[in-house]
Amino acid sequence: MPDSALDPESRTQQLTGAQLLIRLLERQGVTHIAGIPGGANLPMYDALTSSSIKHVLARHEQGAGFIAQGMARASGAAQVCFASSGPGASNLITAVADAKLDSVPLIAITGQVPQAMIGTDAFQEIDTFGLMLPITKHNWMVRSAQALLEVIPQAFEIALSDRPGPVSIDIPKDVQNELITVDTLPEPGKALPCPVLEEAHVEAMLTRIWQAQRPILMIGGGIIYADASQALIEFAEKLDIPVVQTFMGLGVLPSDHPLSLGMLGMHGARYTNLVLEECDLVVGLGVRFDDRATGRVAEFCPKATIIHVDIDHSEIDKIIPSALAIRADVGEVLHTANFMLEANVRPVWRNRVDQLKQSYPLILDGENELFRPYGAIKTIASLLDDSVNITTDVGQHQMWVAQAYPINRPRQWASSGGLGTMGFGLPAAIGMALAQPERKVICFSGDGSLMMNLQELATAAEQDLDIKVVILNNQHLGLVRQQQTLFYESNLSAVKFHAKVDFAKAAEAMGLKGIDLGIVDSPLDELKNALLQPGPWVINLPICETEMVYPMVAPGGANRDMICGASA
Amino acid sequence: MTSKTMSLLKLTVNNHPGVLSHVCGLFARRSYNLEAVMVRPVAGSTLPRSRMWLLVNEEQRLQQLIRQTEKLVDVISVERHELAGSVFEQTEEFFV
Numbered sequence A: 001m002p003d004s005a006l007d008p009e010s011r012t013q014q015l016t017g018a019q020l021l022i023r024l025l026e027r028q029g030v031t032h033i034a035g036i037p038g039g040a041n042l043p044m045y046d047a048l049t050s051s052s053i054k055h056v057l058a059r060h061e062q063g064a065g066f067i068a069q070g071m072a073r074a075s076g077a078a079q080v081c082f083a084s085s086g087p088g089a090s091n092l093i094t095a096v097a098d099a100k101l102d103s104v105p106l107i108a109i110t111g112q113v114p115q116a117m118i119g120t121d122a123f124q125e126i127d128t129f130g131l132m133l134p135i136t137k138h139n140w141m142v143r144s145a146q147a148l149l150e151v152i153p154q155a156f157e158i159a160l161s162d163r164p165g166p167v168s169i170d171i172p173k174d175v176q177n178e179l180i181t182v183d184t185l186p187e188p189g190k191a192l193p194c195p196v197l198e199e200a201h202v203e204a205m206l207t208r209i210w211q212a213q214r215p216i217l218m219i220g221g222g223i224i225y226a227d228a229s230q231a232l233i234e235f236a237e238k239l240d241i242p243v244v245q246t247f248m249g250l251g252v253l254p255s256d257h258p259l260s261l262g263m264l265g266m267h268g269a270r271y272t273n274l275v276l277e278e279c280d281l282v283v284g285l286g287v288r289f290d291d292r293a294t295g296r297v298a299e300f301c302p303k304a305t306i307i308h309v310d311i312d313h314s315e316i317d318k319i320i321p322s323a324l325a326i327r328a329d330v331g332e333v334l335h336t337a338n339f340m341l342e343a344n345v346r347p348v349w350r351n352r353v354d355q356l357k358q359s360y361p362l363i364l365d366g367e368n369e370l371f372r373p374y375g376a377i378k379t380i381a382s383l384l385d386d387s388v389n390i391t392t393d394v395g396q397h398q399m400w401v402a403q404a405y406p407i408n409r410p411r412q413w414a415s416s417g418g419l420g421t422m423g424f425g426l427p428a429a430i431g432m433a434l435a436q437p438e439r440k441v442i443c444f445s446g447d448g449s450l451m452m453n454l455q456e457l458a459t460a461a462e463q464d465l466d467i468k469v470v471i472l473n474n475q476h477l478g479l480v481r482q483q484q485t486l487f488y489e490s491n492l493s494a495v496k497f498h499a500k501v502d503f504a505k506a507a508e509a510m511g512l513k514g515i516d517l518g519i520v521d522s523p524l525d526e527l528k529n530a531l532l533q534p535g536p537w538v539i540n541l542p543i544c545e546t547e548m549v550y551p552m553v554a555p556g557g558a559n560r561d562m563i564c565g566a567s568a
Numbered sequence B: 001m002t003s004k005t006m007s008l009l010k011l012t013v014n015n016h017p018g019v020l021s022h023v024c025g026l027f028a029r030r031s032y033n034l035e036a037v038m039v040r041p042v043a044g045s046t047l048p049r050s051r052m053w054l055l056v057n058e059e060q061r062l063q064q065l066i067r068q069t070e071k072l073v074d075v076i077s078v079e080r081h082e083l084a085g086s087v088f089e090q091t092e093e094f095f096v
């Protein structure tokens, strides 16, 4: 790259499209980009070497996508991943789709074959625009270097505004190489202000809450994305209303907060789902009434009317008709409400909730035994403090962690909620560690899920990050095994791994430290040592394949019909 | 052609390549019934705009469909329109 191109003295600069792209990303405050180079994005990688942006070389583009997601979930800022055309772009798809369902601001930038070759089935040509279209908030094919001046800031604006989400930008190679003379660079894109809130709507909400005898707050990821956790706690405390959290809302309330009823839905505690049977008002705040939370919709909170507050207009009345809906930033609604409301106490309802809590508690079977799921999770939590970040993969281990690990602050928790992607945990942990190097990250995984992006162990070793991958190893695709046990008369089909993998050795082969707690003399000491030492570790913790996640609501069933284990 | 359950939507959209894919892709993936589409650049507009007429067969989910359509970045406005005298009625002879 010619030096004159970046001379701050001369206002007019000649840049290639790729150089311009990198300049615009720097101006957006991007510090890390995860990705993999290839033929169609060579100019971007050429321009990257003279940039302050640090590149994180993933081992698979899906890993790159999830690394960027981990950074975005930890920080709230939009994050970028790079891939080449064809297989590079198609490998990104899962991470982008995952970001869409969990509303994560991810910016996927792909190289494309030169425009003159588009449509000719050129080497590594695929229709990235068409593939990304249904899984992004918006996407572009950039047809000139000039267009980058508009598209890049707009991409950040869209990814961050209202309900956040992924965008994708496909840039043909000739556009990356095109020379352009630039006078002034555009302002960086940022979140647009939310629609104006009408106070009358907040008043109407408060009136309904005052009239209710047995209200519940149902809170989700929207509270975290709106940075409204403190406002929510103040609101709940002043009005004395118990709170249920969705999977995505974990961490808004400290887990031991007296008003917290934990997680609702498919794997919620019995008392949590039973309180919802009795409540007469549900105030949904930053939630989308996902089927894993509601169970069979027709039987969700049968006695309650619904108030729904969400920034996404299309979520309102999508699943459940609301008696009152407010389309607004949930943080603004809560701040306004906190200012207007009169504090209240609800001793009768709180008593009833406590009664249910005592009669139908969350039973964490085996919570004092290291080689039982809840015991492993509780032991690990007891050795750490709230400064650590937590990721999971997908399966039983994910639900055990959601039920039992004390997630006590917003953005402490990153897990694939909407898409349920096995392979999320490790690369997301890498991203969280890159975004917040001062925090340790614990990735709870399963022996099935970890295999889906195992190659990223090498990335973790290369970056020398303080990540601990804890495998709750049952030699099975445990959650599928559980479903076959419960709903297919134990006709176990394709769920057992007959070949045993030595994960500790696999870790060592890739430059991490590894330990198998199943074969050491003092597993607790070894566990403590591995967790507390800095640096990347893989910790194998064998558990029995017959362990189950309870309670469980059958998919499509009503939340009151919970299947419970023998000890419940 | 136009039964009682049909609605007519008038969209103003950015005249970009890809905008038709964004609109039709949305209808396909949310399985909204789209009966007919007519689209042309807006005549005499200083901005690059197109007008898109959509005939949809969705009574129950019409509001949801409109809100989803409004979320598309290249869609500037969505209005409901009278069925009578619509562009689809006037061009019926081209579709026999």
Ligand SMILES: Cc1ncc(C[n+]2csc(CCOP(=O)(O)OP(=O)(O)O)c2C)c(N)n1
Residues within 6 Å of the ligand: A393, A394, A395, A396, A397, A398, A420, A421, A422, A423, A445, A446, A447, A448, A449, A450, A452, A472, A474, A476, A477, A478, A479, A480
């Ligand atoms: C990419 C992907 N493929 C398949 C599934 C379906 N699935 C859900 S859970 C699960 C088993 C997960 O096994 P493991 O990671 O070992 O966790 P465990 O349930 O044993 O704790 C499978 C196959 C999925 N969620 N994601």
